[in-house]
Amino acid sequence: MLKQELIAKNPIRHLNSGAEGNISSRMGLVISRAGLGKTAILVQIALDSLLNGKQVIHVSIGQSLEKTRIWYDDIFKDIAEGCKLSNPYEIYDEIMRNRMIMTFKESSFSRSRLEERLNDLVYQNIIRPGCMVVDGYDFATADRGIFEDLREMARTMDLQIWFSAVSHQDDQRTSPEGVPAPCHEISDLFDTVVVLEPSSGSNCIDLNIIKDTAGNVTGGLFLQLDTITFMIKEGCR
Amino acid sequence: MRDLAKARNIGISAHIDSGKTTLTERILFYTQRIHAIHEVRGKDGVGATMDSMELERERGITIASAATYCDWKGHSINIIDTPGHVDFTIEVERALRVLDGAILVLCSVGGVQSQSITVNRQMTRYRVPRIAFINKCDRTGANPDRVIQQLRDKLNLNAVAVQLPIGLEADLAGVVELVSMKALYFEGENGEIIREAEIPANLREEAESKRETLLDAASMFSDELMEAVLEGNPTEEMIQAAIRKGTLTLELTPVLMGSAYKNKGVQVLLDAVAAYLPSPTEVTNYALDLDHGEVEVQVTNKPNDPTVALAFKLEDGRYGQLTYLRTYQGTLNKGDTIVNARTGKKLKIGRLVRMHADTMEDIEASGTGDIVALFGVDCASGDTFTDGKINYSMSSMHVPAPVISLAIKPIDNKAQVNMSKALNRFTKEDPTFKTFVDAETNETIISGMGELHLDVYIERMKREYKAVVEVGAPRVAYRETITQRADFNYTHKKQTGGSGQFGRVAGYMEPLEEGEYEFVDKIVGGVIPREFISSCDKGFQKAKEKGVLIGAPINGVRCVINDGAAHSVDSSDVAFQQAALGAFREGYLKAQPVILEPIMKVAVEGPTEFQGSVMGSTNQRRGMIIGTTEEDDYTVVEAEVPLSEMFGYSTDLRSLTQGKAEFTMEFATYRPVPKSVAEQLIAEFKKEKEKK
Numbered sequence: 001m002l003k004q005e006l007i008a009k010n011p012i013r014h015l016n017s018g019a020e021g022n023i024s025s026r027m028g029l030v031i032s033r034a035g036l037g038k039t040a041i042l043v044q045i046a047l048d049s050l051l052n053g054k055q056v057i058h059v060s061i062g063q064s065l066e067k068t069r070i071w072y073d074d075i076f077k078d079i080a081e082g083c084k085l086s087n088p089y090e091i092y093d094e095i096m097r098n099r100m101i102m103t104f105k106e107s108s109f110s111r112s113r114l115e116e117r118l119n120d121l122v123y124q125n126i127i128r129p130g131c132m133v134v135d136g137y138d139f140a141t142a143d144r145g146i147f148e149d150l151r152e153m154a155r156t157m158d159l160q161i162w163f164s165a166v167s168h169q170d171d172q173r174t175s176p177e178g179v180p181a182p183c184h185e186i187s188d189l190f191d192t193v194v195v196l197e198p199s200s201g202s203n204c205i206d207l208n209i210i211k212d213t214a215g216n217v218t219g220g221l222f223l224q225l226d227t228i229t230f231m232i233k234e235g236c237r
Numbered sequence: 238m239r240d241l242a243k244a245r246n247i248g249i250s251a252h253i254d255s256g257k258t259t260l261t262e263r264i265l266f267y268t269q270r271i272h273a274i275h276e277v278r279g280k281d282g283v284g285a286t287m288d289s290m291e292l293e294r295e296r297g298i299t300i301a302s303a304a305t306y307c308d309w310k311g312h313s314i315n316i317i318d319t320p321g322h323v324d325f326t327i328e329v330e331r332a333l334r335v336l337d338g339a340i341l342v343l344c345s346v347g348g349v350q351s352q353s354i355t356v357n358r359q360m361t362r363y364r365v366p367r368i369a370f371i372n373k374c375d376r377t378g379a380n381p382d383r384v385i386q387q388l389r390d391k392l393n394l395n396a397v398a399v400q401l402p403i404g405l406e407a408d409l410a411g412v413v414e415l416v417s418m419k420a421l422y423f424e425g426e427n428g429e430i431i432r433e434a435e436i437p438a439n440l441r442e443e444a445e446s447k448r449e450t451l452l453d454a455a456s457m458f459s460d461e462l463m464e465a466v467l468e469g470n471p472t473e474e475m476i477q478a479a480i481r482k483g484t485l486t487l488e489l490t491p492v493l494m495g496s497a498y499k500n501k502g503v504q505v506l507l508d509a510v511a512a513y514l515p516s517p518t519e520v521t522n523y524a525l526d527l528d529h530g531e532v533e534v535q536v537t538n539k540p541n542d543p544t545v546a547l548a549f550k551l552e553d554g555r556y557g558q559l560t561y562l563r564t565y566q567g568t569l570n571k572g573d574t575i576v577n578a579r580t581g582k583k584l585k586i587g588r589l590v591r592m593h594a595d596t597m598e599d600i601e602a603s604g605t606g607d608i609v610a611l612f613g614v615d616c617a618s619g620d621t622f623t624d625g626k627i628n629y630s631m632s633s634m635h636v637p638a639p640v641i642s643l644a645i646k647p648i649d650n651k652a653q654v655n656m657s658k659a660l661n662r663f664t665k666e667d668p669t670f671k672t673f674v675d676a677e678t679n680e681t682i683i684s685g686m687g688e689l690h691l692d693v694y695i696e697r698m699k700r701e702y703k704a705v706v707e708v709g710a711p712r713v714a715y716r717e718t719i720t721q722r723a724d725f726n727y728t729h730k731k732q733t734g735g736s737g738q739f740g741r742v743a744g745y746m747e748p749l750e751e752g753e754y755e756f757v758d759k760i761v762g763g764v765i766p767r768e769f770i771s772s773c774d775k776g777f778q779k780a781k782e783k784g785v786l787i788g789a790p791i792n793g794v795r796c797v798i799n800d801g802a803a804h805s806v807d808s809s810d811v812a813f814q815q816a817a818l819g820a821f822r823e824g825y826l827k828a829q830p831v832i833l834e835p836i837m838k839v840a841v842e843g844p845t846e847f848q849g850s851v852m853g854s855t856n857q858r859r860g861m862i863i864g865t866t867e868e869d870d871y872t873v874v875e876a877e878v879p880l881s882e883m884f885g886y887s888t889d890l891r892s893l894t895q896g897k898a899e900f901t902m903e904f905a906t907y908r909p910v911p912k913s914v915a916e917q918l919i920a921e922f923k924k925e926k927e928k929k
Contacts, residue, residue, distance in 0.1 A: 064390055093908070097861050100862055126862060
C-alpha cells in the first residue's frame with residue numbers, strides 16, 4: 001500500500017485531519033479511566049498528522065522519552081505491517097523528522113513552561129507544529145483559564161491540540177453533553193470529545209464520540225480500539 | 238583456589254564525577270588492600286580519566302587496573318574496571334562480558350545522567366544483575382528518593398531502597414538498614430567502626446513505610462516471604478534471599494546509599510555485594526563451538542571440564558605486559574599449554590598472577606570463574622584460550638566499525654618508533670581503534686568511535702610512550718550504498734598473446750536491508766563453472782571496497798548472479814574476478830547510489846535555561862531533535878546529529894552554556910547525506926582525484 005492510500009484509509013482520519021484532510025485548529029479530548037488506551041489513540045492521531053505532512057509535538061507528562069518513542073515505533077510498525085506499506089523505513093524516517101517529544105515530570109510541567117518551549121522552537125524555526133498531543137496532564141488541578149489560553153494558542157498557531165484525561169469511576173459528575181469529570185466544567189472549550197468505554201461482548205474499546213463541533217464525524221461512524229493490537233478500526237454495531 | 242559460591246566478579250560503573258574512584262579506594266581500604274586513604278580532587282570530562290591515571294602512577298597502585306582482587310568476610314571479590322565514557326563503548330562492553338554483577342554508582346545530586354543510561358543499557362544487554370549505590374549523600378542538594386524515582390523512570394529498573402539515610406547533606410550520620418531495621422553509624426577516623434543502634438525516633442515511621450515497600454517488592458520473588466509477611470514474621474534471611482532472587486533475575490535493583498568520601502555506607506555496600514550479587518556459578522555464559530558451525534554452547538563452570546578462558550584486557554603496566562583472563566570452565570595451571578582459538582597458536586603459561594591493589598600474587602592455578610593475569614602473552618583483547626581439547630570461542634561481540642579517522646604524523650624519528658609501539662598496543666587493546674597507512678598519501682591514519690576516543694589515544698601516546706604527533710583534521714567515515722535494483726551483464730575479454738582472459742557475469746544487485754554484503758549464486762546448468770563462483774564473489778567484494786561517488790566503501794548490497802559464460806581455455810579465477818568487478822561497476826551506477834554518513838546519538842544535559850540555545854545549536858548542525866526531558870531545572874536534549882557536524886561541539890557548547898552543560902555521543906546509524914552535501918563531497922573527491 002502506498003502512503004496516500006494509507007492516509008485515505010486510516011480510520012483515525014475521521015477524528016483528526018477530517019475525511020478531506022482539511023481540519024486545522026481544534027482542541028480535542030480523549031477521556032477514560034486509566035488503562036483503556038488513551039496514549040495509543042493520541043499516538044495514532046499524531047501519526048495521522050505526521051503522515052499528512054504536519055509537524056507534531058508530543059508532550060508527555062510523567063512518562064520517559066524512551067517509552068514514548070517506543071509507542072510510536074510499535075504503532076507505526078503495526079500500521080506498516082497491517083497494510084503492507086511499501087517502503088516503510090523511508091516513510092518512518094521521513095515522518096519522524098517531523099516529530100518531537102517533550103517530556104516533563106508532573107511537578108515541573110506548567111502552561112507557561114510549555115508556551116515558553118513552543119515559542120523557543122517556533123522562533124528558532126526548529127519545528128512549526130500543526131498538531132500537538134498532550135498526554136498525562138492532570139486535569140484535576142487545572143483551571144479554566146489555562147485551557148482558554150491554550151485554545152487561543154491553538155487558534156493563533158493554527159494548531160490542533162489533543163489531550164488525554166483520566167476519569168474516575170467513583171466521580172459521576174458529567175457535563176450536559178456527557179463529558180465526565182474532571183473535564184465536565186471545561187467541556188465547552190473542546191471541539192471534539194471522545195470517551196473510551198469497554199465494549200460489551202468483545203475485546204475492544206469503543207470510541208464514543210460524544211462531541212464533534214467540527215461536524216466531521218458523520219452519522220453512523222463507529223470506531224473501536226483493538227485491545228490486542230492497540231489499533232483503531234472502524235467497527236460494526 | 239576460590240570457593241566459587243563465595244566468589245564475586247563485579248564491576249563498578251558510574252557517570253563521571255559520581256565518586257567511582259573514591260568508592261573503589263574506600264573498598265580497597267576496608268578490605269585491607271591499601272592502608273591509607275588519599276583523596277581524589279574534583280575533576281571533569283577527560284580530566285577524570287587522566288587524573289586517576291596520574292594518581293595511580295604517583296602512588297603506584299592500580300585502582301583503575303583491569304581487575305583488582307580483595308576479600309570481604311570470606312568472599313573473594315574481583316573488581317573489574319568499567320571505563321566511564323561512552324566513547325570507549327567496546328571497552329565497557331568487554332568488561333561487562335566478564336563480570337557477573339555490578340554496582341551502579343549514582344550521585345545523590347546529579348542522579349541518573351546520560352552515561353548512566355548508556356551503561357545501564359549495556360548491562361541490560363549483557364544481563365548483568367546490579368545493585369545501585371547512591372553516593373555523595375553528604376552533598377548539598379542530596380535527594381536519594383529522587384534518584385530512586387529516576388532509576389525507575391529513566392532506567393526502567395524496579396529500584397527499591399534497602400536503606401534509609403540518617404540525615405542528609407552536612408547532617409549525614411549513617412544509614413538505617415531496612416532488612417534488619419537497625420541504624421548503622423560509621424565511626425572512627427576512617428569510618429571503620431560500625432556502631433549498631435536503634436532507629437532514631439524521628440525516622441521510625443519513614444523506615445517502617447519504606448520497609449513495607451521493600452517487603453512488597455521482595456515478596457514478589459518468594460512465596461515463603463509473602464506468607465511470612467502476611468503472618469507478620471519475616472526473617473532477615475528470608476528477605477535477603479528474596480532480594481537476591483529478584484536481583485539475579487534482573488527484576489529487582491536494591492538501592493543502597495551513603496557517602497564514600499565521608500566513609501559512610503561502604504562496608505554495608507560490600508555486604509550487599511556478597512548478599513545480592515551472583516557467584517560465577519549462578520550466571521549462564523555461552524561460547525561458540527567453532528567445530529560445529531559456531532553453535533552456541535553453555536559453558537559449564539566445572540573445574541574438570543576442558544578449559545575455556547577469555548582475554549578481556551591487555552595492560553601495559555609497570556610489571557610489563559599483562560593479559561587479563563577470565564576462566565569460564567576448567568582450570569589454568571602454571572606450566573599448562575593453552576591454545577588461542579583465533580590464531581591456533583599454542584603458548585605455555587609461564588607465570589600466573591592475581592592482581593591486588595598494589596601488589597600481585599603468584600599463583601599455581603586458577604579455577605573456574607576466576608580472574609587472573611598472564612605475563613607476556615601475544616594475543617588481542619577478546620581472544621579465547623582453550624586447553625586444545627575443544628575449539629570454543631566466547632561468543633563474538635559485535636564490534637562497531639570506526640566512524641571517524643584522522644591523520645597523525647610523528648614530529649621526529651624517536652616519536653616515529655614510539656608511535657608504532659603505541660599504535661601496536663592500542664589496536665590490540667581496543668578493537669574499535671584501528672590504524673593503517675594510507676597508500677596514496679603515505680600518512681598514518683587512526684580511526685575510532687569519536688573525537689574524544691581518538692583524543693585520548695593521542696594523549697596516551699604522548700604521556701605513556703613519549704610519542705608526540707602532529708594531528709590532522711578529523712575525517713568522517715562515509716559509506717556508499719545503492720537504493721534500487723539494477724541488472725548487470727558484463728564480459729571481461731582480454732587477448733594479449735598467450736592464453737587470454739574470458740568471463741561473463743550477469744545478474745543483478747539490490748539493496749540489502751540488514752548487513753553489509755550478501756552474495757547469492759543462482760547459476761544453473763554450469764554456465765559459470767563451480768570453481769569460478771567464488772571468484773565472482775571475490776570480484777564483487779573487491780569492487781565494494783571503493784564506491785565511485787566518493788571512493789568510500791559500499792555497504793548494504795546483495796549481488797545475485799544468474800547467468801554467465803566461460804571459455805574452456807581462457808577462463809580463470811582472475812578473469813572471473815575482473816568480470817565481477819566490471820559487472821559490479823556497471824550495475825552500481827544504475828542502482829542509484831547514495832552517500833551515507835555516520836549519525837550520532839547525542840544527549841546534551843544542562844540547566845533548563847539553556848534548552849533553547851542547545852536545541853538551536855543541534856538544529857544548526859543538521860541535527861534531528863528527538864525530544865527533551867525536563868526535570869526540575871535540568872533538561873536533557875536528545876538528538877541525532879551527523880558526525881561531520883559535531884567537530885568542535887564541546888567548545889561551542891561550553892560557550893553557549895557558560896560551561897554548565899555537557900554532552901555524550903555514541904554512534905547510532907548510517908543515513909544518506911542531503912543532496913547538497915552529497916554534491917559537495919563528490920566535487921571534493923573529484924578535485925582530490927584530479928590533483929593526484
